[in-house]
Amino acid sequence: MGWTKSKKSSFKAGDRVTVPGGYGDGTITEFEDGCGGGELASVKLDSGRQEWVGVSRLKAAGPKKSTDKKADDYELYVRDVIRTSDGRLGLIKDFTYGGCSDQYAVVMFHDGQTREYNVSRVTLVAAATR
Structure with a gap:
C-alpha cells in the first residue's frame, strides 16, 4: 500500500x-x-x-x-498509420505506459490483431486528419 x-x-x-x-x-x-x-x-x-x-x-x-490522444514526446496521434519496428503497417488505437514511464502505442493491424510498440520505435506513414 x-x-x-x-x-x-x-x-x-x-x-x-x-x-x-x-x-x-x-x-x-x-x-x-x-x-x-x-x-x-x-x-x-x-x-x-x-x-x-x-x-x-x-x-x-x-x-x-483537445480530445485527440497524442504521444508525449513524439508527433503521433490516435488514428495515425505507422510502420512498426518489425516492418508492419498498423493504425494507432491508444497509448499506454510501461515501466519507468516508457510510452507505448497500441497498434491494430489489418487482421484485427493488436500489439504494443514503444513510441520511439515506430515511424509515421500517414497522419490522421488533425
Whole structure:
C-alpha cells in the first residue's frame, strides 16, 4: 500500500490532475516509489481507467483541451498509420505506459490483431486528419 502525500511535489491523494499523452483528467488515489528514484502516482482517470504515472509528469487539472490522444514526446496521434519496428503497417488505437514511464502505442493491424510498440520505435506513414 502506498501513501497519500507526495514526497517530491505538492500533490496529495484526492487532487485533480491532468495526465499527459491524451489520457485526460483524473484524481490521485495514492503514491509509491518508482524506478530510478522517481515517484509514481496512481490516478483514477475520468474514463474509469486506473494508471500509474510519474509525479513529475502530472499537472494540476485545468480546462479541457483537445480530445485527440497524442504521444508525449513524439508527433503521433490516435488514428495515425505507422510502420512498426518489425516492418508492419498498423493504425494507432491508444497509448499506454510501461515501466519507468516508457510510452507505448497500441497498434491494430489489418487482421484485427493488436500489439504494443514503444513510441520511439515506430515511424509515421500517414497522419490522421488533425
